[in-house]
Amino acid sequence: MAMLKHACRGTLVSALLVAFLLMGCESTGPKAAVGGLGGAAAGGLLAAALGGKGTGIAAGTILGGLIGGAIGDRLDAADREKAHAAASQALESVPSGQSVAWRNPDSGNSGVVTPVRTYQISNGQYCREYTQTINIGGEKHQSYGTACRQPDGSWKIVS
Amino acid sequence: MRRFALLLMMIALLSTNVVFAQGQQRLTRKQIMESADKNRDGKIGRVEFLERMREAFFFVDANKDGFLTLDEYQLIEGADPRRFARADRNKDGKLSIDEFLKAVTEDFDAADKNDDGVLDEEEVKAWIAD
Numbered sequence: 001m002a003m004l005k006h007a008c009r010g011t012l013v014s015a016l017l018v019a020f021l022l023m024g025c026e027s028t029g030p031k032a033a034v035g036g037l038g039g040a041a042a043g044g045l046l047a048a049a050l051g052g053k054g055t056g057i058a059a060g061t062i063l064g065g066l067i068g069g070a071i072g073d074r075l076d077a078a079d080r081e082k083a084h085a086a087a088s089q090a091l092e093s094v095p096s097g098q099s100v101a102w103r104n105p106d107s108g109n110s111g112v113v114t115p116v117r118t119y120q121i122s123n124g125q126y127c128r129e130y131t132q133t134i135n136i137g138g139e140k141h142q143s144y145g146t147a148c149r150q151p152d153g154s155w156k157i158v159s
Numbered sequence: 160m161r162r163f164a165l166l167l168m169m170i171a172l173l174s175t176n177v178v179f180a181q182g183q184q185r186l187t188r189k190q191i192m193e194s195a196d197k198n199r200d201g202k203i204g205r206v207e208f209l210e211r212m213r214e215a216f217f218f219v220d221a222n223k224d225g226f227l228t229l230d231e232y233q234l235i236e237g238a239d240p241r242r243f244a245r246a247d248r249n250k251d252g253k254l255s256i257d258e259f260l261k262a263v264t265e266d267f268d269a270a271d272k273n274d275d276g277v278l279d280e281e282e283v284k285a286w287i288a289d
Contacts, residue, residue: 036242036246036262036263036264036265036266036269037232037238037239037242037243037246037259037262037263037266038237038238038239038242038266039237039266039269039270039286040236040237040239041232041235041236041237041238041239041242041266042212042237042263042266042267042270042286043191043236043237043286044235044236044237044238045211045212045215045216045219045235045263046191046194046195046211046212046215047191047236048215048218048219048235049194049195049211049212049214049215049218050190050191050194050211095194095214095218096210096214097194097197117210118213118214118217119213120213120216120217120225120256123225124224124225124226124255124256125225126217126223126225149223153223
């Protein structure tokens with residue numbers, strides 16, 4: 001009788017163990033690979049992020065103070081135009097970490113705009129942080145800012 | 160059995176080359192790895208991955224309305240409409256950034272075989288074919 005009881009207990013333990021293992025097999029943990037967009041798509045998305053320029057939409061205008069203060073005063077109209085065009089292209093079409101450069105051969109001034117981070121704010125609007133380096137007469141001036149994309153396709157400098 | 164079939168399907172998907180269908184570029188695994196590995200430690204961390212995915216969302220969202228439609232998503236190589244439908248949790252026919260990030264986080268977790276929160280070279284190799 002004692003042996004039977006022991007055997008039954010053993011069977012019960014085995015059954016529970018099997019049930020537990022089966023339960024483990026059926027769980028939908030992070031390794032289940034049933035969710036997500038799929039590895040190939042994730043790879044394609046990483047490629048998209050690297051490739052940038054995916055929109056086909058022409059870069060818009062820049063609103064606000066891309067170049068202000070004393071630095072701005074030292075740039076002529078052509079410098080400003082080129083700087084705005086470079087910033088617009090960088091923000092609209094260039095992945096973070098890549099730069100768009102501008103140069104005005106007449107003034108000798110030049111610059112580089114580099115997006116560094118992209119995110120959405122609560123209303124769904126896209127914002128991008130960027131760095132900007134401007135060379136005026138051999139002097140380098142660096143700045144950091146944030147621009148948010150407006151519904152009309154322009155980018156507004158917000159900080 | 161169903162899970163095994165799904166796993167096989169996933170492996171098949173992972174073995175495809177990575178192409179940005181809009182374009183123009185066929186990128187190697189090495190290029191993709193380097194693009195996501197911002198701190199250059201040879202691994203893709205979750206934060207690095209999600210940062211790249213936020214960027215991808217921006218570029219794939221062609222009309223910049225803040226959502227991914229199926230048409231926009233299908234410009235990505237390897238896009239699977241069934242997966243898009245599953246990721247669209249509120250069934251409004253488009254992916255918000257939150258739905259998108261939840262879905263790609265599941266992809267990251269699936270690729271992170273040893274659950275250490277980063278994708279090392281071997282895991283990336285198993286994930287994205289050259």
